[in-house]
Amino acid sequence: MTSDLSKLNVLMCGTGEYTTGWTGSGASKSDKKIGVVGLTLFDLRRLGKVDHLGMVGVNGKKFPAIRQHLAENIGGVYKDMDLTFDEFPKGGSVDPEAYKAAIDELKPGDAVIIFTPDSTHYDIAIYAIERGIHVLVTKPATQLLSHHNELIAAAKKHSVVCFVEHHKRFDPVYSDAKARAASLGEFNFFNAWMSQPKSQLETFRAWAGKDSDISYYLSSHHIDICCWILQDIAYPTRVVASAATGIATSDPYNCVPQTEDTITLLVDWQSIKSPKHRGTGVYTASWTAPLKAGVHSAQHWYYMAEKGDINVDQAHRGYDITVDDTGKTWYNPFYMKYSPSESGHFDGQRGYGYISIEKFIDAARSVNAGRAQPSDYDKHGLPTIANTVLTTAILNAGRISLDEKRAVGIKKDGDQWLLE
Numbered sequence: 001m002t003s004d005l006s007k008l009n010v011l012m013c014g015t016g017e018y019t020t021g022w023t024g025s026g027a028s029k030s031d032k033k034i035g036v037v038g039l040t041l042f043d044l045r046r047l048g049k050v051d052h053l054g055m056v057g058v059n060g061k062k063f064p065a066i067r068q069h070l071a072e073n074i075g076g077v078y079k080d081m082d083l084t085f086d087e088f089p090k091g092g093s094v095d096p097e098a099y100k101a102a103i104d105e106l107k108p109g110d111a112v113i114i115f116t117p118d119s120t121h122y123d124i125a126i127y128a129i130e131r132g133i134h135v136l137v138t139k140p141a142t143q144l145l146s147h148h149n150e151l152i153a154a155a156k157k158h159s160v161v162c163f164v165e166h167h168k169r170f171d172p173v174y175s176d177a178k179a180r181a182a183s184l185g186e187f188n189f190f191n192a193w194m195s196q197p198k199s200q201l202e203t204f205r206a207w208a209g210k211d212s213d214i215s216y217y218l219s220s221h222h223i224d225i226c227c228w229i230l231q232d233i234a235y236p237t238r239v240v241a242s243a244a245t246g247i248a249t250s251d252p253y254n255c256v257p258q259t260e261d262t263i264t265l266l267v268d269w270q271s272i273k274s275p276k277h278r279g280t281g282v283y284t285a286s287w288t289a290p291l292k293a294g295v296h297s298a299q300h301w302y303y304m305a306e307k308g309d310i311n312v313d314q315a316h317r318g319y320d321i322t323v324d325d326t327g328k329t330w331y332n333p334f335y336m337k338y339s340p341s342e343s344g345h346f347d348g349q350r351g352y353g354y355i356s357i358e359k360f361i362d363a364a365r366s367v368n369a370g371r372a373q374p375s376d377y378d379k380h381g382l383p384t385i386a387n388t389v390l391t392t393a394i395l396n397a398g399r400i401s402l403d404e405k406r407a408v409g410i411k412k413d414g415d416q417w418l419l420e
Contacts, residue, residue: 005365007051014115015057022069034073040357043346056088056102063087079344108132109368118212122147129154134161134364139220148392161363161374166224166383167356177310178229185306187234187279192222192301195289201253209259218285224391234269239397240407247288262286265398295330
């Protein structure tokens with residue numbers, strides 16, 4: 001029974017596509033038209049797990065449009081959805097540091113969920129953790145390995161739950177593949193591809209190439225899956241990166257000159273148990289894929305080991321729909337289900353986008369009730385801040401490799417991972 005667990009107060013940091021389904025140019029045109037975070041939390045409040053909600057952005061002028069968007073697309077679609085939340089910054093003001101005032105209104109044991117540009121994750125997360133607040137931060141947790149290590153230490157010191165929102169770990173196909181990989185012996189080769197259409201450059205123009213890159217944004221998914229599969233099998237030792245350019249920086253996107261189109265990371269892996277076994281990982285991500293390709297995110301990977309291989313295509317799931325106006329589309333109902341239940345309520349509780357957030361809410365409530373310690377979750381294969389450090393190590397090494405045109409080593413010093 002969970003009746004003795006107190007409800008969790010949650011602050012949503014970031015008011016964009018993933019939180020609300022609302023972007024700078026209006027309602028999102030992607031597969032997240034009504035968002036994920038806000039919708040999930042409104043439903044978890046209906047189910048008695050969440051209590052007071054807040055939402056903080058930079059520009060308070062957006063809130064009237066966001067509230068109207070949520071009222072029409074969530075309140076007007078699902079029964080019994082309480083859409084109330086406190087907004088920051090208040091009074092339609094603009095404040096890049098509004099998250100501080102918002103977090104200051106929380107109490108220890110409350111939670112924040114961070115979906116903001118990558119370059120802001122560390123500042124918001126450390127501010128919350130140091131005040132005893134549980135944190136769920138979207139991937140990549142941080143851009144720098146040093147910052148990731150600091151979050152691990154801070155979460156341990158303040159005894160709070162800190163998860164990274166690597167929702168792919170809750171995709172039933174990916175989690176099943178991880179379990180099967182355990183019996184395939186030594187690792188040999190992994191190849192991952194993930195892309196989104198060029199229209200994303202319009203959605204992300206405010207930060208693309210300035211605050212982050214496509215490798216941090218997209219490859220973080222499959223690099224984490226590979227690190228998760230190899231958690232007790234192998235560890236990364238060296239990263240070399242290569243990038244394609246020219247599309248994002250040209251008409252009509254005109255991103256800043258340093259914006260890459262497609263980034264590939266080549267990673268050497270060393271077996272933990274066998275000195276002679278080494279593997280290779282190749283992780284490619286692009287945000288200049290064709291428009292109207294039928295999927296929002298093309299995503300597939302191949303894993304080969306000593307005794308077998310695994311081939312996963314999560315863009316084409318044997319489920320496609322053709323419409324006169326738009327052509328053929330491959331949908332992913334396993335991620336978020338937006339159609340209401342028979343009773344008219346939200347019905348997406350089994351989607352892995354929802355589960356990823358609910359797992360964090362459940363962990364924070366259990367720790368608040370004294371039923372668990374934050375460190376317990378490191379043992380369960382969940383994407384805790386400690387369990388995701390090698391994903392950040394590889395991504396950070398890739399960025400250095402591109403900027404400095406060299407290979408970057410990864411090594412362990414005591415119990416901490418460092419870059420060479």
